[in-house]
Amino acid sequence: MTEDTPATNLRSSLETLFTRNGEKWRRFVMTIVKNREDAEDVLQEAIQRVLIRNRPLPSQDQVRMYLNRAIGNAALEFYNTRMRERRRLLPIQEQLVRQAQIEGPDALMEESERRARKEYLLKILRRELRRLPGKQLQALRLTLLDRRGLSIRDAGAAHGIPYSTLRHRSRQGLKSMRRRLERALEARAAGDGSGLRPRGAGRPRKN
Known part of the structure; x- marks a missing residue:
């Protein structure tokens, strides 16, 4: 048996599984990322991760379960990353209002105080570093x-x-x-x- 046989077998199993279940997985990912192109990217990322890790999986059923988990993890990571990026790009006032709507009427004031304290500490840090x-x-x-x-x-x-x-x-x-x-x-x-x-x-x- 050559060294690349496990990887070859894994790739073959993935191709077979994707032929059978690809559309089902694609629909599942789209419920999370809401976009077909993003869903394709997530699926490709999950497959690449499985291939790179190249774990010894003795049956195709185990490959299927492992790929299922990889797809779910990749989809959630994509979603969380996109949400963080969107929050980062929101104007600060809108971020504060959204936070207040979620956490209650006092959240806006508390968040404003936290930000003021953070800005104060950053000013102190920059000044004292120079000294x-x-x-x-x-x-x-x-x-x-x-x-x-x-x-x-x-x-x-x-x-x-x-x-x-x-x-x-x-x-x-x-x-x-x-x-x-x-x-x-x-x-x-x-x-x-x-x-x-x-x-x-x-x-x-x-x-």
Whole structure:
């Protein structure tokens, strides 16, 4: 038996099963994705996954059940991805209104507060990152912010920084950022607004 025999047999089984059940599977997927072209893409994706995984399945019935699951999973993944993309493209006001309609009358205010807090934290993060010592900022970029798919060790080697040194600088940078964020949040909770006061600015003068 040659090495490619299992794959050949699997492909043959899939072709046979698709000839028998293709239209039924296509209708099933269309109930989820609502579009024939998308349904075809989902079916092709499911078949490719089964072929790539190439699991040893001793009977055609097991191949059929395995393909059934693969089709269902691929259809749901496609649907969820499309819904996330649509939500991402919605104007922010419409997203908030939809969320409020789903979750109740207080949801709009709560979501607005969450977004305001998130925007505040992002401003603090950007500001405090700029204030970090250069080597700590570089370490955070290489280990967290801009890894470019590299391991920490490889990122350090590419910039001539020993692994232990890069990790140490990264830890120091994270500790510093944590302290700065905590101070900013405490200031915001106290209501003095100092969390976003420009560097070097003093407190408001008393009249």
